[in-house]
Amino acid sequence: MPNPPATLDALARIGWQGTLPAEEDGTRIARVIAQHRAGYELHDGTTAFNAQPAPRFLKPDVGPEARPAVGDFVRVTPAKPPLIEAILPRRSLLERAAAGERHRRQLIAANIDTVMIVCGLDGDFNPARIERYLLLVEGSGARACVVLTKADLAGDHTEPMAIVRERVPATVDVIAVNAKSTASVAPLLALLGPGTSSVLVGSSGAGKSTLTNTLLGETRQATQSVRANDSRGRHTTTSRALILLPSGGCLIDTPGMREIKLTGEETLDGAQFADIDALAAECRFGDCAHHGEPGCAVRAALDDGRLCTERWHNYLKLRDELAAAAESLEAQLRRKSESRVLTKALNKRLAEKYGRQ
Ligand SMILES: Nc1nc2c(ncn2[C@@H]2O[C@H](COP(=O)(O)OP(=O)(O)OP(=O)(O)O)[C@@H](O)[C@H]2O)c(=O)[nH]1
Numbered sequence: 001m002p003n004p005p006a007t008l009d010a011l012a013r014i015g016w017q018g019t020l021p022a023e024e025d026g027t028r029i030a031r032v033i034a035q036h037r038a039g040y041e042l043h044d045g046t047t048a049f050n051a052q053p054a055p056r057f058l059k060p061d062v063g064p065e066a067r068p069a070v071g072d073f074v075r076v077t078p079a080k081p082p083l084i085e086a087i088l089p090r091r092s093l094l095e096r097a098a099a100g101e102r103h104r105r106q107l108i109a110a111n112i113d114t115v116m117i118v119c120g121l122d123g124d125f126n127p128a129r130i131e132r133y134l135l136l137v138e139g140s141g142a143r144a145c146v147v148l149t150k151a152d153l154a155g156d157h158t159e160p161m162a163i164v165r166e167r168v169p170a171t172v173d174v175i176a177v178n179a180k181s182t183a184s185v186a187p188l189l190a191l192l193g194p195g196t197s198s199v200l201v202g203s204s205g206a207g208k209s210t211l212t213n214t215l216l217g218e219t220r221q222a223t224q225s226v227r228a229n230d231s232r233g234r235h236t237t238t239s240r241a242l243i244l245l246p247s248g249g250c251l252i253d254t255p256g257m258r259e260i261k262l263t264g265e266e267t268l269d270g271a272q273f274a275d276i277d278a279l280a281a282e283c284r285f286g287d288c289a290h291h292g293e294p295g296c297a298v299r300a301a302l303d304d305g306r307l308c309t310e311r312w313h314n315y316l317k318l319r320d321e322l323a324a325a326a327e328s329l330e331a332q333l334r335r336k337s338e339s340r341v342l343t344k345a346l347n348k349r350l351a352e353k354y355g356r357q
């Protein structure tokens with residue numbers, strides 16, 4: 001592994017923010033730029049190199065949150081191969097519940113400033129899905145922006161733009177682009193300056209890799225046409241990759257997601273649905289179910305168009321899902337702590353019986 005002394009300049013190039021962290025025990029700092037079955041790929045601001053996780057990261061009781069993820073800054077020992085010894089504190093973490101698997105998390109990216117929610121203006125267009133992504137982003141510590149691709153194919157896209165604008169908080173930028181055109185994606189450069197880190201999320205075929213290549217100015221990520229009948233992609237990108245852009249920012253391209261499952265830790269009283277919360281507080285009855293009770297402020301807002309019906313329905317759906325996810329998360333934590341208590345009691349009994357520690 002190359003071993004120049006870490007400089008703030010080099011670390012800043014790979015998205016490090018703040019002062020130079022102290023050197024520890026001969027380790028150096030690098031960023032995880034890719035994760036493969038065979039190990040990790042890191043970058044120290046000068047060179048990319050392969051590394052393995054220290055054995056303790058591979059123990060079965062180590063949860064996904066405690067393992068290095070793409071975007072993490074890590075301490076590496078100069079062994080052969082280099083070993084990742086520690087993960088530096090994360091300034092943000094985007095995660096979802098893993099598809100299919102109950103209770104497991106999947107880390108999407110760490111130390112991100114902007115999550116770009118990419119959605120095509122073709123058959124991929126789906127405002128409810130954008131709202132779902134926003135819920136994941138809200139608790140991550142990163143900010144969100146919505147990138148609507150395929151504007152060149154969509155003809156007049158004022159209507160879908162207006163729909164998204166109505167359904168996402170005013171603080172979230174909504175930008176329509178032709179992901180193949182350098183001129184068209186130029187407004188995104190404002191979010192991709194030196195020292196920044198962004199991640200692209202969205203369905204397969206939405207144009208994440210196309211956008212990456214255009215921002216990069218060369219074709220590095222493979223892309224593939226979508227199915228003509230339903231605009232679905234072919235899951236072309238299969239692993240996350242952090243790429244240094246000429247604009248100075250770091251950009252993570254990700255595989256298209258089939259499912260955006262909530263972890264149970266999201267909240268509905270953040271900025272995204274604050275208006276619905278405020279409306280519900282105005283209902284005449286404190287326990288109003290908004291099913292036609294007299295004096296229901298939510299119904300009134302739905303009737304006069306202040307509250308969009310589709311958004312309300314998606315809110316209810318997300319609310320139910322979140323409640324279920326939170327419940328199973330709590331049950332899982334309870335089981336974990338019970339098993340810890342049981343293990344402790346067992347160890348104590350063994351120690352008494354056999355004098356074991
Ligand atoms: N005309 C046009 N085509 C686009 C645009 N964005 C993406 N495409 C096309 O859509 C197809 C899918 O794009 P990709 O970039 O491979 O999509 P992806 O989001 O990376 O998909 P996965 O890697 O499968 O998750 C490709 O044929 C692109 O050329 C756009 O803004 N305009």
Ligand SMILES: [Mg+2]
Nearest residue numbers: 208209236237
């Ligand atoms: Mg791709």
Ligand SMILES: [Zn+2]
Nearest residue numbers: 283288290296
């Ligand atoms: Zn009500």
